[in-house]
Amino acid sequence: MDQRTEDFIAAFQIFLDEVVANHREGAQADGDRALAPILHEHLGADPRSIAVVGEEMPAYRFVDLDIALAELQDRDGEAQLLGIGGGEQRNHHSLGELLEMAGRFQQFPVGAVDYASVATGPQSTREAVSFGLRLFSYGASPVAVLQRAAAARYGSITARMEILSPAPGVAAALIAEVRELMVLRSVFRGQVLTLGGSDFEPGVGGITFHRRSALAPDDIVLPDGMLDRLHRHVAGVARHRERLRAAGQHLKRGLLLYGPPGTGKTHTVRYLLGALPELTVVLLSGPAIRHVSEAARMARALQPALVVLEDCDLVAESRDHGPGSQPLLFEVLEALDGLSDDADVAFLLTTNRVDVLEPALAQRPGRVDLAVEVPLPDQRARRLLLARYARRIAFSPAELDDVATRAEGMTASFFKELVRRAVLIAAEADRDTTDEDLTRATREMLDEAQSITRSLLGSTDPG
Template identity: 25%
Template structure:
């Protein structure tokens, strides 16, 4: 009889071939099937075992794998195929500066129980299937005749260990879309408050909201208020909104988990992201350029707007969540999105004053040789100049200095006269 290797085929294909073989009376070998594995080590197939499921999500799927990996290496776990007879598999995840390999598709049998957890025979089955994390599952399988609440108690213990071992907590995460919501640790350069030159009134209003999740948290709760706050930073491009949000994140990182939300994730999975905050502890959720995916009724995708509003309301149900959103055009946002119950502070970040331009210019020239009259050059920048424009002017002066001379006042005058430091699209249409 011809043997065909179906091990790499989807479970639906292997199941169909198996059924056809049974109908034709052909001999079938289920030695590597999940049912055969469970029958050998727990004395029954899946249909005759009691299952208690532990819900997994984008914020817990890696942690669940880490917990199972500890059980495999610490105790006498017998590794078998996963759900739908999938071959046992491990997946490598990048966690900060290291790679961790964890179970992703397998059944682990503990015929003698798990020391410190249960003395009853149990199997743990994880299935991540390389798909959306929300489709992943972790099942606790026990015999139908096991003592009452055995499986439930093991599931509760696993949930506690998964929460305790979560490597994402206290880290900076990027929320993106990759076959579902994905949370990955990122190593962005930290921005300090002193690195951002903005009016002191901006920081005063920001600090008001930060106190709700820090020094005044207990008082807020005692008064019956939520400790979740929303800050909207509004202003033209290049004035430092993103830098401010990263400075807030940098100050709270460690005690808080920071989630930087990409627009694709924000428009599709924002509600799920806020649900993760219950697992990840105190959180800062950063929503850059929300006007890219949320607008006014009738002028944008109403589904995106409705989802955004629902997500902000979801945030209010969780304490210790600080939302920091930025927008270039607050007028484009629906009023329902910016009402006080959703964003407690809408802070205008204006273009820098002449004094602020001088400070940004001095900061940009720090560390390089120059003879620049900072005050004189700062006065040459027109009103409405952004911090990004000032920094680009210095960059262009450095790049145009092919003779490696100290940057001079005249060099910057030449850059400003050229005007290319302010990006502008050509007008008209190409024919």
């Protein structure tokens, strides 16, 4: 390299240094604050020289992470919450990369904190920090925690926190307490939840909260004593868990409701959910059953808990009924077996086809300890069902008795539709509903031409 080239390179380096210096002075003049000096002052050391300790968690646990970190930060009266500027590029970099680039190029100054509105219940939300830097003291040591929500469009499918602390062991202790607080303060505790799928990964993509049904025992029409047995098996164990543990008895338990479609299995489940407000409930039906392992983990963390698998025959069909592997069945069995015996968790399974269920479901304690048939309603039950569904309509007792007798073999869903159809017949004639309307609706629905409808509603043909 000749002298002229060396002089040019030296002059160009001076030019670049002046450009960077002018940029920094201009940014500070415009009110931008550099990130690295603020962290340096808070931590008492160059943040680029400190190892970053990260912790990832499922995207749906992000709200619990926000609650836990906010509680730790609030213990420090001088804590700060900062945002990081720099546009969308910041989402593509780790905290270590952000600090390196901020120190060298002033690319990521202090900016506004990003928030996201997330559900915390059926009718409640929380404004959670989706991208923000928390500066506070943990114990006697300063820490900086970058909190991020999942951002699938940037390739991040998990929530995470990244921790800086100059003191050894502090980051690990903080992570341990955050995990504990995420369980203790979880917004999912005591809620009724369903798990949704993700478009970006095989795991859980989101949580939906549901209101608990407010059904009274009189709203449930079952054979005498059945509701008490169900309640005792689910709630009685939870109520007397300490005595059972002291006696060396297991708490994990399984319950199976079976019977023809439309007899009231789902209605019975709704009653139990409303009658047991202290339980965290995870509902799995249809495609969501594939999340049974995650549901079991949630139930264990948030016990006392109940996991409901509706129409379990879709995945728990006996291996004798056909060749091939059934991975979902094995996952259900592993979820049932994976919980310790003293876990206050109940599994409630429902099915219309008990005859095809895998026998292994009942071969160990804690899988299925109690199987209860929800049968077709008898004469008394049919009369009660009609009275329930027609409570706002002035049908005569004699008419209700007659219809209950004629509709032998029909299900609860049949009687619900029967009353609705009677009201519709009267509405089309623009008059109040009478006994004649119920008689006509009964005749229509019992007519041979309605056999398909009866089959779809889950009824059996009396003939």
